[in-house]
Amino acid sequence: MGFGFKYHVPGTHLPARYYLLVIALLVAFHVLLSATHEAYGRATSISQITPAWVTRNTPWSVSELSSNPFAWKNLIGDDYPSEGHLPQVGDANATFVILARNYELKDLIKTLKQMEDRFNHKYHYPYVFLNDVPFTREFKEWTSNIVSSKVHYGVIPHDHWHQPPDIDEAKATANRNKMVKDNVIYGGSVSYRNMCRFNSGFFYRHEILQQYRYYWRIEPGVDFFCDVDEDPFVYLRDNNKVYGFTISLYEFEQTVPTLWKTTKEFIKEHPQYVSEENAMGFLSDDGGDSYNMCHFWSNFEIADMDFWRSEAYMKYFEYLESKGGFYYERWGDAPVHSLGVSLFARKDQIHFFHDIGYRHNPFQHCPQGDVHRKGKCWCSPADTINAAAGRINANGQLTSYSCTERFTKLVH
């Protein structure tokens, strides 16, 4: 006797009733599942969930490009013309340069939107995106859609990115391990070193960039706080300047222990490259004997690639490269660019873009007073690395990471 017997309706055959019930339920479920599956299938079909611009514009075909009134002539390699991309209005020979990873897309889109809204919607300067691996279709579709101008996508040549074969790997590894032990930021990273070396000496040699002179370097995730009403490329060109920055600060000494010594050796061998009107006073507090670690923060740069392409800087980079410090130490592109431009250019060729509000974690430059108002900036004026007040305390000690006041005193 089981519990079932208790509920048994007298006069019926229990097993037969159960079979009928099970079959009925199965049929009902089958009908229900098919119906919901179809509905689900319709709701999630590609055409329903993909933004219109993706389906409308892809796949790119040659015939589609050539019949597209916005198609661009003289495409190089991996260019990506798109509907709604407008011809350049800005007068300078200039481009944005963005080194990015595919996975940085979300941060980059935010940054690009700000750049367009604050500046490029009026000028339509092109963008050059570079990566050590090919960009994904998703990356290209999103980035080309968010900007108003022509875009190029380039892969970095292998030798421009990877550690050269003449680097002694055992020595490099030992030094990296020591930096990890000493808690040096990115101390153990080879790819960070690849990036620093690429930005120091190779980006301006990329095939796509040959056609341009001025560039504005942008990193995924940075913020632009203010309207940029005046064209900074035209400003550099018309004022014969070669380098512009917004933030300057002090380098971690452990990343560049022999950079200054190496630079002094180079200068001794090639004194003709050093400008008589150099900005040594920005780099050194003792007339060039030692390096004070000041550098322009190179994640933001508006500059002249022809300066990096000049004999003086190219020879300087080659010399640094021959010493291996990009891998045995962790020479950053910020101090390398800063030393190069401060020594081989005139100090009046370097410009502080004080009116461009900018943030790259963890620091920001926020314009003050009238400039803040005029630029419709959204940063807090109190939060700025370049604040003039409180830099040096009563004991003469530094209370800020910024070197910018040192620079402005030097050039005024």
Ligand SMILES: *[C@@H]1O[C@H](CO)[C@@H](O)[C@H](O)[C@H]1NC(C)=O
């Ligand atoms: C832009 O600048 C590059 C580098 O100086 C140069 O090769 C190119 O001819 C220039 N293009 C124009 C249109 O002036």
